[in-house]
Amino acid sequence: MTQRDFMKHLLSGSPQSPIHQPLSRVYKNNHDIDTVIALPRGYWEYVDFLESRLEISFLTWVRHCDRNPFEDWSLSELLMYWLWLDQCHRFYEGLPTNKPKPPMGYERWLNQEYGREESQKASLRLAEKQKAYETPLPISVILGSVAAFPTNRQTNRPAD
Numbered sequence: 001m002t003q004r005d006f007m008k009h010l011l012s013g014s015p016q017s018p019i020h021q022p023l024s025r026v027y028k029n030n031h032d033i034d035t036v037i038a039l040p041r042g043y044w045e046y047v048d049f050l051e052s053r054l055e056i057s058f059l060t061w062v063r064h065c066d067r068n069p070f071e072d073w074s075l076s077e078l079l080m081y082w083l084w085l086d087q088c089h090r091f092y093e094g095l096p097t098n099k100p101k102p103p104m105g106y107e108r109w110l111n112q113e114y115g116r117e118e119s120q121k122a123s124l125r126l127a128e129k130q131k132a133y134e135t136p137l138p139i140s141v142i143l144g145s146v147a148a149f150p151t152n153r154q155t156n157r158p159a160d
Contacts, residue, residue, distance in 0.1 A: 019045075027059055029075070030066040037062060038076045042099075043083050049098035050086075085109075092122055 019042040029035040039047075050056045065078045073081070088109045089095075091102040110122055 027062040030063045035062070035066070035075060037079060039080050039083070043080055046083055046087060046098055053096075088113075094125065 020040045022038050023041050023044055024036050024038045025044070026034050027037055047056075047058050051058060061079060061082065062075070065075055065082065069075075070078055084103050084105070087097060087103045088106050090097050091106060092110065092114075107123070110118070114122070
């Protein structure tokens with residue numbers, strides 16, 4: 001699919017929600033030529049999350065994918081696939097992500113990659129993780145952690 005066809009697909013086939021809105025950014029490709037990368041907003045949020053944690057350099061991903069094309073996929077389409085696959089692996093491994101829920105298609109990927117039984121186990125782990133994410137901490141835990149820091153009693157600020 002050409003870049004133009006991929007953009008048409010993003011504009012017409014995506015659910016109508018802000019997270020799926022296509023956005024473009026310009027990166028230098030493998031030949032140091034500016035190239036437009038178009039991805040849904042949610043994918044850019046994931047890129048920003050990973051880069052803020054210094055876990056990836058998206059420029060390196062762009063150049064790698066430019067050097068290693070796949071069939072007739074556009075560069076944006078290939079990058080979107082690798083970002084999706086990275087999200088799936090992170091959820092499976094229980095690593096931090098920018099969203100509490102896995103990406104669309106995660107269950108199907110899990111079944112294909114690890115089989116039905118392992119998929120069910122991973123789904124249970126994910127449900128526990130989501131439940132913990134949605135459960136607020138008791139106020140005693142929050143206040144207890146604050147009280148553990150030494151403070152200057154007159155100003156109530158951390159001690160030097």
